[in-house]
Amino acid sequence: MQTDLRPMTLGEILDRTAQLYRTNFVLFAGIAAVYAGVLLVLNLLQIGLAELLTKLGRTHELPWVTLAFVIVIMPLIFICAGAAIAANNRAVAWVNLGKPATIRGAYLSILPHLGRYLWLMTIIAFIIYIPFVVLFSAYSVFLYAYARPRGLFLTGSTHSDPQAAIVLGLVSLGFFLLAFVAIAYAVFMALRYSLSLPASVLEDLKARKAIRRSIDLSKGSRGRIFVLGLLISFIQVGLVAVTQVIFIVAAFKQHGHLAAWVQILQQIVGFFTNSFIGPMYATGLTLFYYDQRVRKEGYDIEWMMEAAGMTPPAIAPSADVPAAPEATPTAAALPDWSREIPSSSPPAASVAPSEPRPPAPEIPATPPVNPPSEVSADNASTTTAQEREDA
Numbered sequence: 001m002q003t004d005l006r007p008m009t010l011g012e013i014l015d016r017t018a019q020l021y022r023t024n025f026v027l028f029a030g031i032a033a034v035y036a037g038v039l040l041v042l043n044l045l046q047i048g049l050a051e052l053l054t055k056l057g058r059t060h061e062l063p064w065v066t067l068a069f070v071i072v073i074m075p076l077i078f079i080c081a082g083a084a085i086a087a088n089n090r091a092v093a094w095v096n097l098g099k100p101a102t103i104r105g106a107y108l109s110i111l112p113h114l115g116r117y118l119w120l121m122t123i124i125a126f127i128i129y130i131p132f133v134v135l136f137s138a139y140s141v142f143l144y145a146y147a148r149p150r151g152l153f154l155t156g157s158t159h160s161d162p163q164a165a166i167v168l169g170l171v172s173l174g175f176f177l178l179a180f181v182a183i184a185y186a187v188f189m190a191l192r193y194s195l196s197l198p199a200s201v202l203e204d205l206k207a208r209k210a211i212r213r214s215i216d217l218s219k220g221s222r223g224r225i226f227v228l229g230l231l232i233s234f235i236q237v238g239l240v241a242v243t244q245v246i247f248i249v250a251a252f253k254q255h256g257h258l259a260a261w262v263q264i265l266q267q268i269v270g271f272f273t274n275s276f277i278g279p280m281y282a283t284g285l286t287l288f289y290y291d292q293r294v295r296k297e298g299y300d301i302e303w304m305m306e307a308a309g310m311t312p313p314a315i316a317p318s319a320d321v322p323a324a325p326e327a328t329p330t331a332a333a334l335p336d337w338s339r340e341i342p343s344s345s346p347p348a349a350s351v352a353p354s355e356p357r358p359p360a361p362e363i364p365a366t367p368p369v370n371p372p373s374e375v376s377a378d379n380a381s382t383t384t385a386q387e388r389e390d391a
Helices: 010-023 025-055 057-095 102-149 162-192 194-204 207-217 222-253 260-277 277-296 298-308 372-390
Strands: none
Touching: 010 025, 010 194, 010 222, 010 277, 025 057, 025 102, 025 222, 025 260, 025 277, 025 298, 057 102, 102 194, 102 207, 162 207, 162 298, 194 207, 194 260, 194 277, 207 222, 207 277, 222 260, 277 298
8 A cells, every 4th residue: 555644634534544444444343353352252251141140040149240240351351452452553554654464463563562551551541530530439428428318319208408408419519510520631631642552552662651752742633633533433323323223222122121142142243343443543543643743753754764775773783792992093003114214313302202203305405506696797797798809
């Protein structure tokens, strides 16, 4: 594929995302299918466990068993999702630069640093969602410690405290206002760190350096990244709604209970949906990463020079072979003229004895030449004497 590195508008990035996704559908869908396949297997195990407890007559244990199962599988889901996103970033980079890419090669390239990518994602998730955790925890403690003992949640209770109801209303209002602030904060921080994972994968950066790199690269383009995420979110939600609407309607008709085979079919449809829509946002972010590097650093020129072989990588000297010392002129390297030609005069005081100079060659003596004035006088006297003789 032809490499097209240049500053692009939001519309051009969306077109480029669709082009890459369409021409490399098997590659990107295959990378996402690894994560979606793990998720499918885990969901099928959960369905089988629920059916087993139902047949054993232990349905009262089903909520706790389901909660424990979810807690156990969450780390595995997180690892698989992080690996899929990093592999997708690598594959998009290869394809965008015109290099060959495979599913196996993408995963093998990110496995040595998978722990770094997962740690980076953990830091970002903590920074983004910590306000929600603190806010919901504080509100839950208030409800349990203040509202519940005063009977504010009991329907038809005549012993509720009006003052406590007013306090509950004010605290709830403050909670919702702070929730909107937390949402705005989460969106801003997500945009700020949106390019950290592509920077870590493609530049081999550690977590903190990748975060700082994302902050610098995303400046001036966070609004466009927000629009990209909004559009892709609408597409993903629309596809999920279309593929799951039949099962949602069936669940309402059956009062929330679906047969086992219907649940299995629902998970299979979810597998194909996740494989299809999973790489969209990561692909767009990787293209934004390259677009920002082109705009801020002239990466298109740098890539052209590298492709032309004009900037070969520096070869570091091997540790086994010591580097050759630099040649410096010494007295031993200079010729000893004093041994070849004897000097007729002692060396000057300003010349160092370790650096003798050759003596100046002797110039043969020449007969003296009369000055022009004397020659003219002799010629004049000779001419006068001849004239007298002639007279």
